Amino acid sequence: MKNNSDNINVYFDYTCPWVRQAGYWLMAIEKQSLVSINWKPYLLEQQNSEFDDDWKAWDQDLDHYVSRGIWPHLGGIAARKISIDAGYKYMEAIFEEKHVKRNDIRSKEYIIEIAEKIDIYSNEFQNDMYSSDSLDLVAKSHEEAASKGIFGTPTIEFDDDNSVFLKTFTPPKEDYSKFYESLKNITFNNTYFGELKKPQPPWPKQHSL
Numbered sequence: 001m002k003n004n005s006d007n008i009n010v011y012f013d014y015t016c017p018w019v020r021q022a023g024y025w026l027m028a029i030e031k032q033s034l035v036s037i038n039w040k041p042y043l044l045e046q047q048n049s050e051f052d053d054d055w056k057a058w059d060q061d062l063d064h065y066v067s068r069g070i071w072p073h074l075g076g077i078a079a080r081k082i083s084i085d086a087g088y089k090y091m092e093a094i095f096e097e098k099h100v101k102r103n104d105i106r107s108k109e110y111i112i113e114i115a116e117k118i119d120i121y122s123n124e125f126q127n128d129m130y131s132s133d134s135l136d137l138v139a140k141s142h143e144e145a146a147s148k149g150i151f152g153t154p155t156i157e158f159d160d161d162n163s164v165f166l167k168t169f170t171p172p173k174e175d176y177s178k179f180y181e182s183l184k185n186i187t188f189n190n191t192y193f194g195e196l197k198k199p200q201p202p203w204p205k206q207h208s209l
Helices: 017-031 070-082 084-100 108-117 123-130 132-147 173-187
Strands: 006-012 035-041 155-157 163-165
Touching (some): 017 173, 035 070, 108 123, 123 132
Antiparallel strands (some): 006 155
């Protein structure tokens, strides 16, 4: 990454369709050195839980509790420990399996299968995925987000602590940089900007990826 790239946090849940849409664009602008991204796990199942406030998804017995997003996050943490490129490959594979093929990605066995398919699996990958430190990272990241009032994914946080929840289709490649700069211009160093929402319908059609 170039030294002058923006440092941003992206709070995300692999299972969110809007994370898939924005994810391709975010990965692309990181590859272009426009940004350096700290991918921050967030659990929509925790946000949308019908249990009482003391219930935490990460405190459950994961051998019996079927978590919507924990195992995908743990696999992602293990992948990014290998390299940025391994993290990209994993993210793209998860998006394909979950949102295109509509496969059930909730189990640790399926995450290992994905890692094997994209050739990033190793004993070290498995150990990192099963690590209590990785699970603790998921918990702390989610609670950090909740303390900031974050409620959905993806939420992009700039280095001045201003953040924005974004629902977007993946922009065309020629607009990647312009779209990022436009988003930054209305969010960065802007404490009075609250919400910008496009009337629905119609949504614009998705561009080819």
